[in-house]
Amino acid sequence: MTIDGKIAKExxxxxxxxxxxxxxxxxxxxxxxxxxxxxxxxxxxxxxxETPLTVVSHKNYQIITQ
Structure with a gap:
């Protein structure tokens, strides 16, 4: 989970x-x-x-806009 426990959406x-x-x-x-x-x-x-797509663990990001 992220720091605040929320998981980002598409x-x-x-x-x-x-x-x-x-x-x-x-x-x-x-x-x-x-x-x-x-x-x-x-x-x-x-x-x-080489690509503009990358993988980020749920533990390693902060949601800034939903």
Missing amino acids: GDKILFTRNGIEMIGEVFKVREESVIVSISKADAYLINV
């Missing part, structure tokens, strides 16, 4: 840290233990990944 904006960089992404798909998040191409480049 379309929610979340705040998370990847490679020491805080970023905001939109939840694309909710899984049992994690969410798949869409980030900007610029953020994907910053964290050195």
Whole structure:
């Protein structure tokens, strides 16, 4: 669960840290233990990944808009 015990839904904006960089992404798909998040191409480049989709554990994000 997230810090406040809530799990994000598809379309929610979340705040998370990847490679020491805080970023905001939109939840694309909710899984049992994690969410798949869409980030900007610029953020994907910053964290050195080839796709703008990344996986974030429910333990490692904060919901900023629902």
